[in-house]
Amino acid sequence: MGARGLAGRLAAARAGALVGREPERAVLDRMLSGAAQAPFVAYLHGPGGIGKSSLVRYAARQAELTGRRVVHVDARFLDADPRRLEEAAAPACTEPGTVLLIDTFEQCQPLETWLRETFLLRLADHAIAVVASRTAPDAEWSLDPGWAQLFTALAVQPLDAAQSDALLAARGVPVEQRGAFVAFAGGSPLALSLAASVPAAAPGAPWYPTGDILTTLVERLVGDLPGAVHRRALEVVAQAYVTREPLLRKVLGDQDTNTVFS
Ligand SMILES: Nc1ncnc2c1ncn2[C@@H]1O[C@H](COP(=O)(O)OP(=O)(O)OP(=O)(O)O)[C@@H](O)[C@H]1O
Ligand SMILES: [Mg+2]
Numbered sequence: 001m002g003a004r005g006l007a008g009r010l011a012a013a014r015a016g017a018l019v020g021r022e023p024e025r026a027v028l029d030r031m032l033s034g035a036a037q038a039p040f041v042a043y044l045h046g047p048g049g050i051g052k053s054s055l056v057r058y059a060a061r062q063a064e065l066t067g068r069r070v071v072h073v074d075a076r077f078l079d080a081d082p083r084r085l086e087e088a089a090a091p092a093c094t095e096p097g098t099v100l101l102i103d104t105f106e107q108c109q110p111l112e113t114w115l116r117e118t119f120l121l122r123l124a125d126h127a128i129a130v131v132a133s134r135t136a137p138d139a140e141w142s143l144d145p146g147w148a149q150l151f152t153a154l155a156v157q158p159l160d161a162a163q164s165d166a167l168l169a170a171r172g173v174p175v176e177q178r179g180a181f182v183a184f185a186g187g188s189p190l191a192l193s194l195a196a197s198v199p200a201a202a203p204g205a206p207w208y209p210t211g212d213i214l215t216t217l218v219e220r221l222v223g224d225l226p227g228a229v230h231r232r233a234l235e236v237v238a239q240a241y242v243t244r245e246p247l248l249r250k251v252l253g254d255q256d257t258n259t260v261f262s
Pocket of ligand 1: 017019020021046049050051052054104134167189190193220221
């Protein structure tokens, strides 16, 4: 199977697995269809694992299905250097109607003013842009009377209980296990997906998140850590309702606790 075939099947499977997000999809659909009054820039924001990239992929797929050119930039792979972002996004300045997608923009957040005041003004006619970041947009987008009409911020929210249940059902989690997963995940699609990926507990046995799940969550949400002690401390934080220094001293010992607090 060629790369296009595989890419197409992946995109279709991901689109089929997307739960909820009707309001965000509706805005993206309106932008893609060029509806009157549709925004020119959508800025998706929310914490790690909430589903921003999934919506960016949704926009990519819808754009491709309608024959629009997609320029998909992931700032994870760029430095916070305008030249790198400019270079990667440049094709969106030439072909009319291009859909520019900038994901993981928090890695380049210092470029927000440059993006708004310089780069986006160069986009080709009828191009639109979707930006996704863990950081909310700065106030200037809505203070500026011009941008206020062309820009929309979409705060991506946790999934509700019914949507969380639907995600788990789609991943084949037995109905009797879903309640514990939903309670653990607090609406985070990442936490739900991770919980769904581990083998089911014995029927009737209580379920607790394993160390693997917590470690993967910490890695995905926090990224690189200075070392094992910081990782262990974060695993404690992830499990304890309230983390105080005496608790950390009990788990990590005095010396490592001093390292974490230093
Ligand atoms: N609406 C959804 N329906 C089903 N699965 C979802 C949904 N949103 C996210 N997921 C799943 O949750 C996981 C995390 O989603 P995603 O990567 O989109 O989060 P993110 O907000 O981009 O996180 P980060 O800030 O780390 O980049 C992925 O495995 C994705 O498939
Ligand atoms: Mg992402």
